[in-house]
Amino acid sequence: MQYSRVEKEFFxxxxxxxxRVRAPPGYxxxxxxxxxLHLTGTKDGCSSGDCGACTVLLDGRAVHSCLTLISQVEGRxxxxxxxxxxxxxxxxxRHGAVQCGYCTPGFVVATAYLLSKxxxxxxxxxxxxxxxxxxRCTGYVKILKAVExxxxxxx
Amino acid sequence: MKRVYTAYDAVRGAPxxxxxxxxxxxxRVKALRSEHSHALxxxxxxxxxxxxxxxxxxxxxxxVPGENxxxxxxxxxxxxxxxxxxxxxxxxxxxxxxxxxxxxxxIEKIVVDYEVLEPVYDPVKALEESAPKVHENNLLRHxxxxxxDVTRGFNESDIIVEEEFRTQMQDPAPxxxxxxxxxxxxxxxxxxxxxxQNPFYVLTGVSRILGLPRDKINLVVMAIGGTFGGxxxxxxxxxxAMAGLAALKTGKPAACIYGRDExxxxxxxxxxxxxxxxxxxxxxxxxxxxxxxxxFDTGAYASVGPLVMLRAVTHAAGPxxxxxxxxxxxxxxxxxxxxxxxxxxxxxxxHFAVESMMDILADKLxxxxxxxxxxxxxxxxxxxASDAVxxxxxxxxxxxxxxxxxxxxxRGEKHPDEGVGIAxxxxxxxLGPEGEDKSSATVRISSDGTVHVATSLTEYGTGASRGFxxxxxxxxxVPEDRVVVDRVExxxxxxxxxxxxxxxTLMGGNAVYLAAKRLRERIERLIEESGHKxxxxxxxxxxxxxxxxxxxxxxxxxxxxxxxxxxxxTPYLQYTYGVVGVRVKVDRELGVVRVKDIVAAFDVGRVVNxxxxxxxxxxxxxxxxxxxxxxxxxxxxxHKVLNPNLADxxxxxxxxxxxVKVIVIENPSPLTPLGTRTAGEPGIDAPAAAIANAxxxxxxxxxxxxxxxxxxxxxxxxxxxxxxxxx
Ligand code: FES
Ligand code: FES
Numbered sequence: 001m002q003y004s005r006v007e008k009e010f011f012x013x014x015x016x017x018x019x020r021v022r023a024p025p026g027y028x029x030x031x032x033x034x035x036x037l038h039l040t041g042t043k044d045g046c047s048s049g050d051c052g053a054c055t056v057l058l059d060g061r062a063v064h065s066c067l068t069l070i071s072q073v074e075g076r077x078x079x080x081x082x083x084x085x086x087x088x089x090x091x092x093x094r095h096g097a098v099q100c101g102y103c104t105p106g107f108v109v110a111t112a113y114l115l116s117k118x119x120x121x122x123x124x125x126x127x128x129x130x131x132x133x134x135x136r137c138t139g140y141v142k143i144l145k146a147v148e149x150x151x152x153x154x155x
Numbered sequence: 156m157k158r159v160y161t162a163y164d165a166v167r168g169a170p171x172x173x174x175x176x177x178x179x180x181x182x183r184v185k186a187l188r189s190e191h192s193h194a195l196x197x198x199x200x201x202x203x204x205x206x207x208x209x210x211x212x213x214x215x216x217x218x219v220p221g222e223n224x225x226x227x228x229x230x231x232x233x234x235x236x237x238x239x240x241x242x243x244x245x246x247x248x249x250x251x252x253x254x255x256x257x258x259x260x261x262i263e264k265i266v267v268d269y270e271v272l273e274p275v276y277d278p279v280k281a282l283e284e285s286a287p288k289v290h291e292n293n294l295l296r297h298x299x300x301x302x303x304d305v306t307r308g309f310n311e312s313d314i315i316v317e318e319e320f321r322t323q324m325q326d327p328a329p330x331x332x333x334x335x336x337x338x339x340x341x342x343x344x345x346x347x348x349x350x351x352q353n354p355f356y357v358l359t360g361v362s363r364i365l366g367l368p369r370d371k372i373n374l375v376v377m378a379i380g381g382t383f384g385g386x387x388x389x390x391x392x393x394x395x396a397m398a399g400l401a402a403l404k405t406g407k408p409a410a411c412i413y414g415r416d417e418x419x420x421x422x423x424x425x426x427x428x429x430x431x432x433x434x435x436x437x438x439x440x441x442x443x444x445x446x447x448x449x450x451f452d453t454g455a456y457a458s459v460g461p462l463v464m465l466r467a468v469t470h471a472a473g474p475x476x477x478x479x480x481x482x483x484x485x486x487x488x489x490x491x492x493x494x495x496x497x498x499x500x501x502x503x504x505x506h507f508a509v510e511s512m513m514d515i516l517a518d519k520l521x522x523x524x525x526x527x528x529x530x531x532x533x534x535x536x537x538x539x540a541s542d543a544v545x546x547x548x549x550x551x552x553x554x555x556x557x558x559x560x561x562x563x564x565x566r567g568e569k570h571p572d573e574g575v576g577i578a579x580x581x582x583x584x585x586l587g588p589e590g591e592d593k594s595s596a597t598v599r600i601s602s603d604g605t606v607h608v609a610t611s612l613t614e615y616g617t618g619a620s621r622g623f624x625x626x627x628x629x630x631x632x633v634p635e636d637r638v639v640v641d642r643v644e645x646x647x648x649x650x651x652x653x654x655x656x657x658x659x660t661l662m663g664g665n666a667v668y669l670a671a672k673r674l675r676e677r678i679e680r681l682i683e684e685s686g687h688k689x690x691x692x693x694x695x696x697x698x699x700x701x702x703x704x705x706x707x708x709x710x711x712x713x714x715x716x717x718x719x720x721x722x723x724x725t726p727y728l729q730y731t732y733g734v735v736g737v738r739v740k741v742d743r744e745l746g747v748v749r750v751k752d753i754v755a756a757f758d759v760g761r762v763v764n765x766x767x768x769x770x771x772x773x774x775x776x777x778x779x780x781x782x783x784x785x786x787x788x789x790x791x792x793x794h795k796v797l798n799p800n801l802a803d804x805x806x807x808x809x810x811x812x813x814x815v816k817v818i819v820i821e822n823p824s825p826l827t828p829l830g831t832r833t834a835g836e837p838g839i840d841a842p843a844a845a846i847a848n849a850x851x852x853x854x855x856x857x858x859x860x861x862x863x864x865x866x867x868x869x870x871x872x873x874x875x876x877x878x879x880x881x882x
Contacts, residue, residue, distance in 0.1 A: 098166060
C-alpha cells in the first residue's frame with residue numbers, strides 16, 4: 001500500500017546550535033532526537049513519563065522528552081546529555097553509579113538541573129529531586145554518592 | 156572486533172544499546188496479543204489490516220518457516236499462537252510496517268474470533284480434578300526433599316508451628332525494554348543485534364523458529380539495559396525471531412522493540428507461590444522436623460520453571476540443620492503470565508516462608524530469633540535437608556554479629572510502632588542440579604600487544620567484564636588498560652554457557668583465569684627458548700613474535716548428585732551466605748511500612764572487584780525490599796493486566812529507599828580455584844522476610860503474604876484488635 005506521511009519543519013536550539021528538522025508534527029522531542037537527529041544518549045524507557053530515562057533540559061528546566069511534542073519545542077533551547085557538564089557524567093562513572101547504564105543519561109541531566117538550582121542539596125533534597133528517575137540496577141546508594149561528590153563544588 | 160562498552164560510554168550517551176543503532180527507515184514489527192487468558196481461536200482475519208497504508212505483511216502461525224514451537228526447557232509454547240491461547244501474552248499475529256503508527260493501526264484491524272474458556276489463576280486450584288486444563292496435564296513437575304522421618308520428628312518435638320504463605324508475581328522491569336534489529340545480509344545470512352542475555356540459547360530458539368541453520372545467523376549482543384531475568388528466557392528469542400522473520404519475509408532490515416506494557420506482559424516473571432509449612436522443635440530450640448508443600452505457578456508455559464523449581468525445593472529448608480525433612484514441591488500450569496527467570500530464581504519465595512517460620516518459632520519458644528537461627532545454622536560438615544554433607548564453610552556467627560552490631564539489634568529502648576527484623580540466607584552458587592556447569596574462554600594477545608578476552612557471557616551492568624579484565628591483567632602481569640573484552644557475537648566467541656545464576660565471575664572468571672594462565676606459560680616458554688629474557692609477555696608478542704597468540708580453556712564444576720525424585724543428594728557445591736537486618740516504622744492509621752535502616756552482611760568468598768560487588772548486592776537488596784513491600788503485577792477481575800506500566804507497578808525510587816548498608820566478608824570457598832562466591836542474586840533473597848519479621852516486632856501482627864501492602868497491615872491490625880477486645 002502506498003504510504004506517505006505528513007511532515008512539518010521545526011526550528012529550535014539544540015546543545016548550543018540552531019537546528020531545523022522535518023518531522024511529523026505528532027513526533028515527540030524524544031523521537032526527533034533519537035530517530036531524526038541520531039542523538040541516542042537520551043533513552044526511551046517507557047514513552048509515558050514514568051521513568052525519567054528521557055530527561056532533557058528545555059530552556060534550562062528538566063522535562064520528559066517523551067511527553068514533549070516537537071511542536072512545543074519550536075523556538076526554544078534544548079540541552080541533552082551529550083552537552084551537559086562532563087563533570088556530572090564523570091562523577092557517575094567514577095562512583096560506580098552506572099550498572100547497565102540505561103537510566104544514567106536521564107540521571108545525569110536531572111542532576112545537572114538539580115545543581116543548577118541548588119548549590120548544596122541535602123540528602124533528602126537529592127532524593128526528592130531525583131524521584132522522577134528510576135534506576136532498576138543500583139539501589140541508588142552509589143548514585144547518591146556521585147551527586148554528593150558534586151554538591152558544593154565550585155570548580 | 157568490537158570491544159565491550161564501559162561506564163564512560165554509557166554516561167556520555169554513546170550508541171551502544173540495540174535501539175540506538177536502528178535507522179529510522181527500518182521496518183517495524185508489532186505483535187497482536189491475546190485478549191483472553193484462556194480461549195480457543197476460531198478464526199483470524201487479517202485482510203483489513205493488510206489494507207492499512209504502510210503495512211508490508213501480516214504474519215500468522217501459518218507463515219512461520221521453521222517450527223512454530225518454542226520453550227527453554229519444555230517445547231510447550233507456540234511462537235505464534237494457533238488453535239488456543241493460554242495467557243494474555245500469547246502473540247497471534249505480527250504486523251510488519253514502515254513505522255509504529257502504521258503497525259498499531261493495522262493491529263486494530265485484525266479480527267480474531269475466540270471461544271472463551273474458563274481460566275485458572277491459582278496453582279493449588281489448577282491441580283484439582285475439575286480445574287480447566289491449560290495443557291493436557293496442569294502438573295508440570297513434582298520435586299522432593301527427604302531426610303529422616305518427619306512423623307518421628309514431630310513426635311519428638313515440644314513445639315510445633317504451622318503457617319501458609321503466599322507470594323506474588325514480581326516483574327523484572329529492566330529499564331530498557333526488549334529489543335532486536337535484524338539485517339538480511341547479501342550472502343543469505345541474517346545478522347540480529349539484540350538485547351540478549353544468553354546468546355547461544357537464543358540462537359537455538361531463533362534458528363528453530365526461522366528454519367535457518369545456526370551458522371546462517373549471527374547474534375550480536377548489544378549493551379543490555381538491565382535484565383534481572385527478563386532478557387534471560389524466551390522474550391529475547393521472541394523479539395529476535397519476530398525481527399528476523401520480518402527481515403526474511405521482506406528482505407529488508409526490521410526492528411522489533413517492545414513498549415513498556417508489552418515488555419511487562421511478555422517477558423518472564425517471578426513465580427507466584429503458595430507454601431504450607433510445619434516446623435517442630437524442642438524447648439531448647441533444636442529443629443526436629445520440617446514439613447512443607449510448595450506450589451509454584453509457572454503460568455501458561457514452562458519457560459525455565461523446572462529449573463526454578465529445583466532451586467526452590469533445594470533451598471526450602473533454609474540454611475539450617477533439621478533432623479527430619481519432607482518437602483514436596485509442585486510446578487503448575489495456570490493461565491497467568493509466564494513465570495521463569497527472575498533474579499533469585501525460586502529462592503526469594505522459600506526464604507520468605509522459612510525465615511518467617513523461624514521467627515514464628517522463636518516467638519513461641521520465647522527465644523531470641525538470632526539465637527535460634529545460630530543454634531541451627533549450617534556449618535562445614537553438617538548434614539543438610541537433602542541428606543548430604545555440606546563441604547562448604549559458612550560462618551553465620553560472624554555475619555550475624557556484624558549485622559546485629561550495626562543495626563543495634565534489640566538494644567536500647569524500642570520506639571512505638573518501630574521494630575527490627577532479621578533473616579538469614581544461603582544461595583546455591585551457579586547451576587547445581589539445574590544442569591552441567593561448564594564455561595569457556597579464549598584469551599589472546601594480538602600483534603599490537605592488546606589482550607583480548609572472549610566469552611559468551613554478556614555484560615548487563617554486573618561488572619562481569621570488568622572482572623575478566625582484572626583477572627586476565629593480573630595473570631598476564633599487564634596493566635588493565637591493555638585488556639579488552641570482545642563484544643559477544645555467536646559467530647565469533649566460544650559458547651561459555653549462559654549468563655545466569657550469577658555465574659559470570661565464578662564460571663567465566665575461572666575459565667578466563669585458566670586460559671590466561673595457559674597463555675602466560677606458553678609465552679614464557681617461547682621467551683625462554685628464544686633467549687629474550689627480561690621481556691614481558693605482551694612486549695614479546697608485540698616486538699619479537701609480531702603475531703597473535705591465543706589460548707582457550709574450559710572450566711567445569713563437578714556435577715552435583717541431588718536427585719529430585721528421591722529428594723536426596725548434594726544440590727550445590729557452594730553457596731553465598733548472608734544475614735539481613737532491617738528496622739521499620741509502621742504508620743498504624745495508613746498501614747504504611749517504612750524501612751528506616753537496612754544492614755546486610757554477605758560472605759562473598761573472595762572479592763574480585765569491590766565496587767561492582769557492592770553495587771550488585773545493593774541493587775539486589777533494593778529489589779528484595781520492593782518484593783517485600785511494593786511490587787506486584789496484577790490480573791484484575793476482567794482478566795486484564797492491571798498495571799503493566801511504571802506508574803502503577805511500583806518500582807522503588809531514590810525517595811523510597813533507605814541507604815542500604817552492605818558489609819562484605821571474605822571467606823574464600825575451599826572448593827573452586829578463585830574462591831569467589833556469586834553476588835548477583837543473593838541480595839534479593841532475605842529482605843522481604845526480614846521486613847515481615849520487623850513488622851511483627853513492631854505491631855505483633857504476622858503478614859504471611861507478599862507484598863506487605865498498607866491494606867494488609869490495616870486489615871491485620873483490625874483483626875488483632877478485634878481479638879484483643881474479644882479476649
Ligand atoms: S521515557 Fe520518558 S519518562 Fe520514561
Ligand atoms: S544502571 Fe541500570 S537502570 Fe540504572
